[in-house]
Amino acid sequence: MTITYEQALGLCRSDPEAAARLICELAAKVEAQQLQIDLLLRKVAELERKVAQLSKNSTNSSKPPSSDITRPAPQQRQQGKRKIGAQPGHPRHERPAFPEADIQSFHDYRLDACPECGNAEVAFLDGPPRAQQQMEIEKVVVFKEEHRSYPVWCERCRKVHYHPFPEAVVKEGLFKERLTALVTYMKAVDHASFSTIRKFVRDVLGETVSRGYLRKVVAKASAALDAPYAELLDRLPLEQALNVDETGHKDNGGKFWTWVFRAELYVLFKIDKTRGSKVLLDVLGEEFNGVLGCDYFSAYHKYMTDFSITVQFCIAHLIRDIKFLTGLPDAETRAYGTRLKREAFNMAKRFRENGKAYFEFITTPGIGPTNNLAEQAVRFVVIDRRITQGTRSEKGRETCERLWTVVGTCAMQGRSAFEFILAAVRAYFRGEPAPSLLPALG
Secondary structure: OOOOHHHHHHHHHHOHHHHHHHHHHHHHHHHHHHHHHHHHHHHHHHHHHHHHHHOOOOOOOOOOHHHOOOOOOOOOOOOOOOOOOOOOOOOOOOOOOOOHHHOOOOOOOOOOOOOOOOOOOOOOOOOOOOOOOOOOOOOOOOOOOOOOOOEEEEOOOOEEEEOOOOHHHHHHOOOOHHHHHHHHHHHHOOOOOHHHHHHHHHHOOOOOOOHHHHHHHHHHHHHHOHHHHHHHHHHHHHOOEEEEEEEEEEEOOEEEEEEEEEOOOOEEEEEEOOOOOHHHHHHHOOOOOOEEEEOOOHHHHHHHHHHOOEEEEOHHHHHHHHHHHHOOOOOOOHHHHHHHHHHHHHHHHHHHHHHHHHOHHHOOOOOOOOOHHHHHHHHHHHHHHHHHOOEOOHHHHHHHHHHHHHHHHHHHHOOOHHHHHHHHHHHHHHOOOOOOOOOOOO
16 A cells, blocks of 8 residues: 555544554565565575676686587678688698609509600600508408427326416417507597597407407506606706696596696696695605796695795686686675675785785796696597596506606607507517607617
């Protein structure tokens, strides 16, 4: 019910008690409505906070690109008459020809008459021929051999004896060195599952093996890479500049972490149960004298504080964090204002306490302003994790550490991961020293 000013004034003069009751009733309704409004404002603030949190992605926070739920919409190309393919002025890319020494057979073609007029009196020139090169795999791609040890009888000990097989033959088993390296390459570089490799062996090589045997094959390659991996692990504390990052790893349902340490000439992966600074302490030690490029994660901050380590915090992460702040909605509620103030305070505190650690790259050769190098190296692991679903044992984790280290390092150095795995496997089977992943020592 609504009343006019004159009616309200008349009620107050004629019946003050009734006017007082009406005022109290209206005040109670206003208070109840205000409580409802406050509740709705709190809900709005909470929803805005959640929306802001969900809006975090790789472009405005420290989250990796792999965590993005949706990708930014691709930019629309300008409308025009541009054709698909190479554009005018674009340099032409051609495959280099095979060296003549690598060609097993040649097929020569010569005209015996002019193709236009039929004249048979054609003269052969001394110029180079046109060439069309081809390559093919042999129909029988597997070379099979058998080692035989014949029995002898000893009258003295009354026993049958056999000549022992060579140690390399025993170590190799069914798959020799090249086939062992091929299976390992498919597992490490191609992210192939054991089921996929088993199908390849069956359909292409014409043989049937179990997934369990393929695991043993890869385990042999992992053992062959123990020495190259240990060499890099020992070298890490001596580096003058390192970039470090970490990402999740699944092992038999458990949560582990894959750490990546990227130096100038190599990269090393280590899988550990913890994401804390203990890993940095175990790998680099207390007296690491180089510069550590990393993000602002607490483990790196603690390692820096506890042991006075020189750190270059990633400026790209800082820019993304600031970008996230600038993208927050302008909420007038106290709750959201408090959150915004806290975020800004944390950013100011970060600069006040560790501002120097964002600009070490200016005076330190070999370290960059961002941690992009480590993030690029860890993307390979993220892809592998999504395809293979992780590992199932400590041996599996060790195998991943070694294979990822080889693949990442060979990619950095422009070397063939297959050839390195093959060289390591060959040395392992023959009891020879393993090759080195360090170019100066390889």
